[in-house]
Amino acid sequence: MILEARNISKSYGSLEVLKNVTLECHKGKIYGLIGANGTGKSTLFRILLGLIKADGGSIEINSQGIKPIGGIIEKPALYGYLSAYGNLKVFARSQGLNLTKELYSQSMQQVGLSTKRTDAVNNYSLGMKQRLGLAVALLNNPDCIVLDEPFSGLDPMGIIALHELIKKLSRQNQITIIISSHIVGELTDLCDTLCILNGGEIIKKGPAAELLNDSVTTYKIVGNNLEMSEVLQSINAIFSKKSAFVSPKMISISEILQKLIEEGQEVTACIPQTDLKALFGGEKI
Amino acid sequence: MISLIRSEIYKIRKQSKTLYALAAILIIEGFVIVSAYYQGAGIIDLLLANLKDSFEFKGNLLNGNLIIYLILNSLWFHIPLILMIIISGFLTSEYKDRTLETVMLQPVGKLNFILSKYVVSIVFTLLIVLLLAVSTFLVSYWIFGRGDLVVYLDGLNFFKSDEAFYRLIYAFVSGANSMIFFSVVSLTLAVILKDATKTWIVSAIFLICSNLLLKIDFQNEFLNELFFSKLTDSWQYFFYYKIPYSTIYFKNFMLFGYTLITMIIGIIIFKRRDIQV
Numbered sequence: 001m002i003l004e005a006r007n008i009s010k011s012y013g014s015l016e017v018l019k020n021v022t023l024e025c026h027k028g029k030i031y032g033l034i035g036a037n038g039t040g041k042s043t044l045f046r047i048l049l050g051l052i053k054a055d056g057g058s059i060e061i062n063s064q065g066i067k068p069i070g071g072i073i074e075k076p077a078l079y080g081y082l083s084a085y086g087n088l089k090v091f092a093r094s095q096g097l098n099l100t101k102e103l104y105s106q107s108m109q110q111v112g113l114s115t116k117r118t119d120a121v122n123n124y125s126l127g128m129k130q131r132l133g134l135a136v137a138l139l140n141n142p143d144c145i146v147l148d149e150p151f152s153g154l155d156p157m158g159i160i161a162l163h164e165l166i167k168k169l170s171r172q173n174q175i176t177i178i179i180s181s182h183i184v185g186e187l188t189d190l191c192d193t194l195c196i197l198n199g200g201e202i203i204k205k206g207p208a209a210e211l212l213n214d215s216v217t218t219y220k221i222v223g224n225n226l227e228m229s230e231v232l233q234s235i236n237a238i239f240s241k242k243s244a245f246v247s248p249k250m251i252s253i254s255e256i257l258q259k260l261i262e263e264g265q266e267v268t269a270c271i272p273q274t275d276l277k278a279l280f281g282g283e284k285i
Numbered sequence: 286m287i288s289l290i291r292s293e294i295y296k297i298r299k300q301s302k303t304l305y306a307l308a309a310i311l312i313i314e315g316f317v318i319v320s321a322y323y324q325g326a327g328i329i330d331l332l333l334a335n336l337k338d339s340f341e342f343k344g345n346l347l348n349g350n351l352i353i354y355l356i357l358n359s360l361w362f363h364i365p366l367i368l369m370i371i372i373s374g375f376l377t378s379e380y381k382d383r384t385l386e387t388v389m390l391q392p393v394g395k396l397n398f399i400l401s402k403y404v405v406s407i408v409f410t411l412l413i414v415l416l417l418a419v420s421t422f423l424v425s426y427w428i429f430g431r432g433d434l435v436v437y438l439d440g441l442n443f444f445k446s447d448e449a450f451y452r453l454i455y456a457f458v459s460g461a462n463s464m465i466f467f468s469v470v471s472l473t474l475a476v477i478l479k480d481a482t483k484t485w486i487v488s489a490i491f492l493i494c495s496n497l498l499l500k501i502d503f504q505n506e507f508l509n510e511l512f513f514s515k516l517t518d519s520w521q522y523f524f525y526y527k528i529p530y531s532t533i534y535f536k537n538f539m540l541f542g543y544t545l546i547t548m549i550i551g552i553i554i555f556k557r558r559d560i561q562v
Binding site: 052071086 | 288289291292295296299300301382383384385386387388389390391392393398559560561
């Protein structure tokens with residue numbers, strides 16, 4: 001186990017932001033923390049990173065490195081008036097690390113940035129700033145990286161590129177990565193384990209695929225002339241253009257699909273719809 | 286700690302506001318010189334009008350030493366105000382841009398970080414006073430030449446050119462201590478307030494009140510001698526006919542104590558607080 005946070009609690013006045021949160025992370029795995037805005041994700045991350053003190057609980061990081069944990073909170077905060085080199089130089093120097101040309105090239109290469117740009121970071125796109133922020137977080141080779149809402153504000157291509165980068169860091173460098181998001185879709189394909197945070201508590205925890213399957217109550221079936229299907233009509237499907245939404249109760253989705261084929265319907269896709277209320281535990285969001 | 290200081294110096298060198306600070310200092314200096322060039326003679330005539338009836342003045346009293354003394358008087362308000370704005374910005378900009386968070390996400394101790402800010406602020410203040418002094422001496426002597434210095438301080442005091450030179454140098458050295466005090470206060474205010482505008486306003490109010498309180502008699506010997514505002518004017522004492530060295534040493538020593546206490550308060554607050562921007 002690389003990181004073990006036990007019974008973390010934090011309050012701001014009478015507002016209890018975190019209630020006995022426990023998180024255990026293993027080397028080289030990707031963990032996702034999902035929760036609506038204001039459920040305590042950033043507070044938990046700030047505590048893990050040592051920026052704020054918890055009111056109770058303990059954190060143990062099993063690392064012998066100079067920098068056991070690194071991360072980015074919300075958007076990457078960099079010196080806008082400095083170049084990428086200047087930023088890496090400042091942050092490297094502040095932790096007693098000499099930024100040689102080799103280290104600079106290696107750091108930039110690791111996050112897929114070019115070393116040719118010498119202009120101020122203010123001119124960079126958000127995606128490039130995220131990458132540079134990640135390069136800063138990776139200085140001194142931490143064993144664990146915490147990324148708070150890293151996809152926020154990125155375009156779809158940027159999200160895909162960051163997904164690939166995170167996967168690469170986890171698989172190739174054996175870095176444990178903890179990511180938060182309030183958008184389920186951003187983390188489903190990426191994370192090994194998902195934790196659902198609601199009302200300051202982790203209400204669900206488990207393998208991402210399993211957790212999401214448990215929260216799927218509706219399926220979107222796509223095909224031609226679905227509204228003519230007696231099978232779909234009999235289970236009160238909701239029709240919309242070339243698709244139908246079904247919430248199977250008495251029979252399973254595979255049985256419905258089988259019956260549709262037998263009926264001669266042309267089904268082109270069946271997409272599970274995650275029930276956010278079921279996933280987030282209903283009321284507290 | 287050394288690497289943190291080097292990192293701070295690198296940031297200051299690269300920031301455009303450092304250039305603005307230097308430009309502001311030189312503009313004030315230039316403004317005094319230009320005003321003196323065009324209006325100085327008239328003002329001196331007015332100042333010495335009564336004396337000229339009884340005494341004969343030889344040489345030019347509008348000389349480099351008088352100009353340096355006039356620029357030295359910017360240590361009352363202009364220079365500390367500029368220093369307080371720039372130095373508080375060393376920290377408030379880190380809060381505003383959230384770079385403080387990024388720094389604190391590296392293996393950097395809070396104590397070392399804030400201590401390096403204080404050290405760099407003091408070094409920056411000394412360099413600014415040095416720049417002011419060197420440029421003032423060079424430009425004033427170059428344009429106006431040397432001459433005897435006339436100063437109005439509890440009456441008119443006249444100093445020969447050579448004597449005026451060393452009194453002015455000592456005044457800059459003593460003034461640097463006062464400037465360090467104001468710089469450290471502004472950085473501590475930045476630690477407390479975090480926000481740039483609030484820090485500027487409170488710093489300006491602090492400076493104004495400090496100058497006003499300096500002139501007020503508290504009717505209490507202890508306060509009159511030891512209250513911080515009574516200690517920031519030691520550099521003026523070099524222009525009394527007989528220099529009160531013991532008073533100057535005492536004031537500077539006490540003010541340095543206030544500087545240290547202010548710094549310690551800032552460090553404690555910074556260390557105890559969460560990093561939340």
